[in-house]
Amino acid sequence: MVAYLFLLVAWPVSLVAINTFADGPGVLLGVLADPDIIVALRLTVVVALVAVLVNTVFGVGVSLLLVRYEFPGKRVLSALIDLPLSVSPVVVGLALVLVYGGRSGWFGPALEGAGVQVIFATPGIILATAFVALPLVIREVVPVLEEIGTEQEQAARSLGAGAVQTFRRITLPAIKWGVVYGVVLSLARSLGEFGAVKVVSGNISGSTRTATLVVEEQYLNFNQPGAYAVAFLLAMVSVACIVVVAAIRPRGNR
Amino acid sequence: MSIEVKGINKRFGDFVALDNVDVSIPTGRLTALLGPSGGGKSTLLRIIAGLETTDSGSIAIGGVEATRLPAQKRNVGFVFQHYAAFKHMSVAKNVAFGLEIRKRPKDEIRARVDEMLDLVHLRQFAHRLPSQLSGGQRQRMALARALAIEPNVLLLDEPFGALDAKVRKELRDWLRRLHDEVHVTTVFVTHDQEEALEVADEIVVINEGRVEQIGSPDELYDTPANDFVMSFLGPTTRLDGQLVRPHDVEVTTAHSPGSIPGTVRRALRVGFEVRVTVLTDGGESVVATMTRATARGLDLGEGSRVWLRSDCLAPDVPEPLAG
Numbered sequence: 055m056v057a058y059l060f061l062l063v064a065w066p067v068s069l070v071a072i073n074t075f076a077d078g079p080g081v082l083l084g085v086l087a088d089p090d091i092i093v094a095l096r097l098t099v100v101v102a103l104v105a106v107l108v109n110t111v112f113g114v115g116v117s118l119l120l121v122r123y124e125f126p127g128k129r130v131l132s133a134l135i136d137l138p139l140s141v142s143p144v145v146v147g148l149a150l151v152l153v154y155g156g157r158s159g160w161f162g163p164a165l166e167g168a169g170v171q172v173i174f175a176t177p178g179i180i181l182a183t184a185f186v187a188l189p190l191v192i193r194e195v196v197p198v199l200e201e202i203g204t205e206q207e208q209a210a211r212s213l214g215a216g217a218v219q220t221f222r223r224i225t226l227p228a229i230k231w232g233v234v235y236g237v238v239l240s241l242a243r244s245l246g247e248f249g250a251v252k253v254v255s256g257n258i259s260g261s262t263r264t265a266t267l268v269v270e271e272q273y274l275n276f277n278q279p280g281a282y283a284v285a286f287l288l289a290m291v292s293v294a295c296i297v298v299v300a301a302i303r304p305r306g307n308r
Numbered sequence: 309m310s311i312e313v314k315g316i317n318k319r320f321g322d323f324v325a326l327d328n329v330d331v332s333i334p335t336g337r338l339t340a341l342l343g344p345s346g347g348g349k350s351t352l353l354r355i356i357a358g359l360e361t362t363d364s365g366s367i368a369i370g371g372v373e374a375t376r377l378p379a380q381k382r383n384v385g386f387v388f389q390h391y392a393a394f395k396h397m398s399v400a401k402n403v404a405f406g407l408e409i410r411k412r413p414k415d416e417i418r419a420r421v422d423e424m425l426d427l428v429h430l431r432q433f434a435h436r437l438p439s440q441l442s443g444g445q446r447q448r449m450a451l452a453r454a455l456a457i458e459p460n461v462l463l464l465d466e467p468f469g470a471l472d473a474k475v476r477k478e479l480r481d482w483l484r485r486l487h488d489e490v491h492v493t494t495v496f497v498t499h500d501q502e503e504a505l506e507v508a509d510e511i512v513v514i515n516e517g518r519v520e521q522i523g524s525p526d527e528l529y530d531t532p533a534n535d536f537v538m539s540f541l542g543p544t545t546r547l548d549g550q551l552v553r554p555h556d557v558e559v560t561t562a563h564s565p566g567s568i569p570g571t572v573r574r575a576l577r578v579g580f581e582v583r584v585t586v587l588t589d590g591g592e593s594v595v596a597t598m599t600r601a602t603a604r605g606l607d608l609g610e611g612s613r614v615w616l617r618s619d620c621l622a623p624d625v626p627e628p629l630a631g
Binding site for chain 2: 205206208209210211212213214215216219223224227228
């Protein structure tokens, strides 16, 4: 088990770090001085934050719906939520182009007429990122909601708390760690999304090119050190997320 | 405040949980809803609290129509079997919850919380989390939390069901004393007849979604309305086809008018009493209980010939001619 994790995860990821600093910190600093790469990094962060925000609000809402309410089509909804995990991101990207594409999309021309460009622009990238990371918050929150049951919420109601007060003061604190973990997973996933973003972004350097696309572009242009440097930055953010959660999360509390 | 329940019906799918239930609970009393599991008593309590809706019928609390009122507007205190403690809040915060929701001034809340914690003897645990308390302490905290809002009525759903026998008994006595102090109209659900007989002023026996009988513990025990109430409220046996209490069966070694002959099959001593199983000549197996001294005086053993009679039977049994 340890060897498996080492060979598959730890060693390759650490090689990225080793390769980044093989010729000293100069490469990393050089990358950070490239204005196009700075734009790409900033775009990645903005897209990831917006996608995570949307998925958190939506995810907690859908989790409550799935656990606390009975309605026709519940099983279908639950299955649908897993779809983004099973469909290839490239397919997701193409599907979004079919719907929101500016020229021939089902919905795109109308939006374009209203002055909103989705595909080959930031909204499209956010959509694609949110789509692929959609189930992560829900899959973390649903089991926690099921575990805490409804008695605490009923007690709060009988003590005079309304729906919003009950959610804010009882439900949310109880599912806090599920939400935090879901957010971190979503953030890591959103920062690293490649396939869907590549299709919908148009990959325009200095405008709609995200960090993962920079890695590919640098690699294909035989600039391996540059590719390693950006890859290292992406990996660092993800590792940092997980370390931070592991550090602040109380022991035995989930 | 009084509770008036009229014509309540509730179904869960095909299952009829409550079937046209009428109950009137008087002000300031401690009332038990007693019945077997799945009989509908918890459902009735939850409907009174507004945690469950009715299919038809009406509820009034303190004379105010409450049928369509949501739980948070009914001002009832509700205590759950499994405490429903707010796990992320300290004991004091749990008790303060209802008052904070009502936006009472801070010093008033503090004073009220202290008063409540004194009442349930948890003052020294004010800053602990519920997970650091025992089951009995958690339930007392839940009770303080429910009482802090000065509820119109206090509703307890199997409040001692999750506790072990000793703590259960302590808390039961304590609830009785607390009620004598606080006087809030209290309704508690239990399937334990001993608990109901010991604690309640009045008992409502509920079975299969219907009210079987309402009355004081003495009334229910002495003049049960039907065989179900009789058998639910204590041990019973059949003598000459009639349901009687085993301690009401009189065992003699000499024939007397109206008595039924039989043979002792088994004499079992349980603590302070002796439980005798007699097979009558008519083929009926009857259980009689008596004190050890009585059993010794009769010199009962397996195979002894005995005659059985019960005072309860006397009026129904024609007196044979003396002889």
